[in-house]
Amino acid sequence: MGIVTPGFQGRRRTTQPALPPGQYLVEDFPVLSAGPTPRVDLDHWEFVIATETGAEHRWTWPQLMALPSEDPTVDIHCVTRWSKLGTTWRGVSLDTLLADVETTADYALVRSYGGYTTNLPLADLRDGQAWIAYRFDGADLAPEHGGPARMIVPHLYFWKSAKWVRGMRLLREDEPGFWETAGYHDYGDPWREQRYQGD
Amino acid sequence: MARAAVPGGLSPRLAWRVGRLVEIRDETPTARTLVLEVAGWPGHLAGQHVDVRLTAQDGYQASRSYSLAAPQDGERVEMTVQRVPDGEVSPYLVQTYRIGDPVEVRGPVGGWFVWRPTDTAPVLLVAGGSGIVPLMAMVRARRAACSRVPFRLICSARAPDDLFYADELRRRVRDDAGLDVAYVWTRQAPPQWPGPPRRISVADVNTHGWPSDLAPVCYVCGPTGFVEAVADILVALGHDPRRIRTERFGPTGG
Numbered sequence: 001m002g003i004v005t006p007g008f009q010g011r012r013r014t015t016q017p018a019l020p021p022g023q024y025l026v027e028d029f030p031v032l033s034a035g036p037t038p039r040v041d042l043d044h045w046e047f048v049i050a051t052e053t054g055a056e057h058r059w060t061w062p063q064l065m066a067l068p069s070e071d072p073t074v075d076i077h078c079v080t081r082w083s084k085l086g087t088t089w090r091g092v093s094l095d096t097l098l099a100d101v102e103t104t105a106d107y108a109l110v111r112s113y114g115g116y117t118t119n120l121p122l123a124d125l126r127d128g129q130a131w132i133a134y135r136f137d138g139a140d141l142a143p144e145h146g147g148p149a150r151m152i153v154p155h156l157y158f159w160k161s162a163k164w165v166r167g168m169r170l171l172r173e174d175e176p177g178f179w180e181t182a183g184y185h186d187y188g189d190p191w192r193e194q195r196y197q198g199d
Numbered sequence: 200m201a202r203a204a205v206p207g208g209l210s211p212r213l214a215w216r217v218g219r220l221v222e223i224r225d226e227t228p229t230a231r232t233l234v235l236e237v238a239g240w241p242g243h244l245a246g247q248h249v250d251v252r253l254t255a256q257d258g259y260q261a262s263r264s265y266s267l268a269a270p271q272d273g274e275r276v277e278m279t280v281q282r283v284p285d286g287e288v289s290p291y292l293v294q295t296y297r298i299g300d301p302v303e304v305r306g307p308v309g310g311w312f313v314w315r316p317t318d319t320a321p322v323l324l325v326a327g328g329s330g331i332v333p334l335m336a337m338v339r340a341r342r343a344a345c346s347r348v349p350f351r352l353i354c355s356a357r358a359p360d361d362l363f364y365a366d367e368l369r370r371r372v373r374d375d376a377g378l379d380v381a382y383v384w385t386r387q388a389p390p391q392w393p394g395p396p397r398r399i400s401v402a403d404v405n406t407h408g409w410p411s412d413l414a415p416v417c418y419v420c421g422p423t424g425f426v427e428a429v430a431d432i433l434v435a436l437g438h439d440p441r442r443i444r445t446e447r448f449g450p451t452g453g
Binding site: 031038081114115178179181199 | 252262
């Protein structure tokens with residue numbers, strides 16, 4: 001227990017088993033980004049996985065749309081402390097995209113239109129844990145929420161779910177991304193409150 | 200200062216420290232500047248923020264992030280809190296929190312939306328409402344460092360009564376060579392203001408910002424809709440998106 005601040009009551013919520021420590025529920029969908037919203041033309045959109053040996057796997061927008069898609073309903077947790085439960089998406093599982101990619105890499109550095117990057121262990125993108133999502137709540141994904149397509153990795157803080165995603169590099173050695181070099185945690189597990197470096 | 204100057208990577212776990220309220224300044228009827236003394240504060244850069252944690256008698260805790268309003272000054276940590284209607288933490292901080300009372304503070308946090316006194320590029324600051332707080336820290340850091348880097352600040356506020364730091368901004372424009380401030384009023388303009396209240400437009404950013412070929416760094420902070428609009432205007436005016444830094448807050452902060 002911390003230092004008691006006199007007169008502070010707070011607003012106790014009913015216990016929410018789905019809510020990680022330090023988070024509170026929101027009904028709307030806040031937007032957080034480090035720069036302007038990129039506008040990405042679908043005719044030029046592509047997603048590229050580059051392996052540690054330099055091999056490249058590319059998908060255009062029609063090619064992505066032709067892949068089997070899934071409709072995950074997931075809870076999302078932002079490091080700025082809001083959580084949103086039961087969000088519904090449509091997207092392509094990373095398992096589908098990685099199926100024919102030969103790699104022994106342990107890490108992925110995801111990159112976005114606009115220059116954003118974020119790093120994850122590759123294992124966190126497999127086994128039904130991650131998607132390239134292009135619809136949210138029954139509609140095309142809005143640009144401010146990362147449209148046309150964003151990563152969804154709901155078991156980590158939401159900055160790992162890169163908006164405006166355009167590809168990833170598979171790496172043998174971990175390489176920090178944008179927020180990870182600006183003081184945020186390398187992994188970002190909300191259940192362990194891994195917000196900042198060293199947490 | 201070393202820790203704040205090299206955010207991330209090398210730093211040990213950010214510790215919760217005890218801060219005590221030593222000074223209060225009312226900014227508007229619904230916003231208040233709180234000055235804390237935080238023993239062991241490691242220093243910070245203008246634009247960074249802190250997490251504040253409140254603990255009730257029975258152990259219940261709530262934490263929120265607030266932008267720092269002033270540059271490093273020993274162990275003094277200054278923030279301006281806008282009361283969010285129906286909020287959990289801000290009504291306490293604006294109305295109930297008293298001189299001498301403790302809170303826990305953790306930071307500084309964030310290494311992107313920052314201005315360093317060693318930076319030399321011209322700066323454009325665009326503030327929507329309480330988004331002025333981290334930008335004011337930059338204006339004050341420029342002054343404290345006797346920097347001559349040209350700064351332009353565009354403040355959008357609902358009405359003159361809602362503007363934070365109004366007197367100090369007037370004084371800084373008079374005293375700080377190379378600082379210009381322009382205003383946009385969205386609900387109620389002061390008497391003699393040319394034209395009716397309105398939202399920020401391309402003309403405002405074009406007139407009171409910098410030409411893109413001067414390659415300024417642009418910092419935009421405010422509510423999501425405001426930041427989206429201003430960032431889109433800056434891109435349309437030819438600014439390199441990589442030189443536009445944004446910080447947004449939704450209606451959910453507390």
